[in-house]
Amino acid sequence: MANSRVDPHQDMRDALRNLCAEFPAEYHRKHDENATYPEEFINALTNAGWLAAMIPEEYGGSGLGLTEASVVMEEINRSGGNAGHCHGQMYNMSTLLRHGSEEQKRFYLPKIASGELRLQSMAVTEPTTGTDTTKLKTTAIRKGDRYVVNGQKVWISRVQHSDLMILLARTTPLAEVKRKSDGLSIFLVDVNKALRSGMRVNPIRNMVNHETNELFFDDLEIPAENLIGEESKGFRYILDGLNAERTLIAAECIGDGYWFIDKVSRYVSDRIVFDRPIGQNQGVQFPIARAYINIEAANLMRFEAAHRFDSYQDCGAQANMAKLLAADASWEAANACLQFHGGFGFAAEYDVERKFRETRLYQVAPISTNLILSYVAEHVLGLPRSF
Known part of the structure; x- marks a missing residue:
């Protein structure tokens, strides 16, 4: 396709296309047919540093912006792949990067950059609220040094391939806040611990090979130190x-x-x-x-x-x-x-x-x-x- 525009990201594109070429159409077709996760492809992207594009260099990432992250996503799809298997790590990163404490960033970001931890899931949507986020019903009640979470989420993707998950829950009842967007808080959830106690996952079959689920929380305990930013400002x-x-x-x-x-x-x-x-x-x-x-x-x-x-x-x-x-x-x-x-x-x-x-x-x-x-x-x- 002819295009005379000078692309400042051409070197990135060339490198990404070379990597993606190692995973031809047959590879992605096979995973689609079998409804399996393209683990080798995601590992290759991780090892090459592409999924750590937005993590600052001081935490082991590339120190790039959303602009460059978007080029990564574009090239995956342009190659015939599906960035839906890994895009969560890019946009979930924004919440942790911009609102996490220094202690949280120093602990988690280097491990995410290296691939030791994956942050692929964000739990916001609920069955009865959808996009009406301020009316979500999942609650997180502070009890000592922990929050206890109860509720349900739906269309939560890549839980099976995530170590960490961003969770939005109501910490102050809707009737007690001045604005309905107040009283919501964000938590960083250890998925593996949650699966052992307090969180149940129900996979949802769908028309594309997109790993997505219903989540059920029954007295899930989250350490208070896993609160991101200030309580009630999560929205x-x-x-x-x-x-x-x-x-x-x-x-x-x-x-x-x-x-x-x-x-x-x-x-x-x-x-x-x-x-x-x-x-x-x-x-x-x-x-x-x-x-x-x-x-x-x-x-x-x-x-x-x-x-x-x-x-x-x-x-x-x-x-x-x-x-x-x-x-x-x-x-x-x-x-x-x-x-x-x-x-x-x-x-x-x-x-x-x-x-x-x-x-x-x-x-x-x-x-x-x-x-x-x-x-x-x-x-x-x-x-x-x-x-």
Whole structure:
């Protein structure tokens, strides 16, 4: 695909593409078919330092920003892989980096950077509250030097491949706070200890190879020293992680979009029907070209969101808009790719149907496109709140 733009991250991309090339489509296809976790691929990314991109050098990381982390996620998806297996470590890092104590950072970050510990899970969503986070029902009650947690979470990913988990719970009853966003606190949970006492995991089968679960907490005890930041200010803290998450998901969608465009452009140039390549027909060209244009536009918003995040500026609107634009563009590219492959698009060996399923997720998660529209309407355009 022709592109005259000078890319300041080209060296990163080249290194990532070389690593990803060691794990070809057959590798990812096999894990999708067997619903297994690509352990070797994640270990390779970890050992090469890519999943520690945002950890400062003093704690054993690369000292890079969300901008560079987003390039990592993009390249994984552009290579035909699925960054959903490891992206949690990137955005969960933001909460610990920005709001954890110095003692917490010095203890955990070097171990995360080396791969000794994995921080892949964030437990926020609940069955009855969804995106209405301030009404979550999971409670953490202080008892001496511990908090006791009771409640339930859903759609909590990669618990089976995490040593640590970010948990958002209510520490002050909703009826006792002035603002409904008050009274929520964040904790760092030792997953292995929790699994032995107080936390039960119920895996959820789904249409993509995405490891996700229901969690049940029954008097789970968490040491008070595992509280991140100040008690009752967790909602504000978690927003950093959510903005990072949406920006990284946008990058993944952009990677998917380029994968679909590259794949379908090659196919329609080679596929001969009625003595001519089908890519010669404008009815084929136009949907592909439009999808590519929209991916390029989403790419610009992704970098704007990442830049603002790295500069400690408000980036909520940009992160949400980047996620919506990128999710729409990747889905548009996916539809064109599947359509113009015809029957072959449904054949597993072409990988189109696998990537098609994977990118469809991002119309819904981590926040649906409709909720992003509501956010922009209220917080950017100043329209009356719709819910």
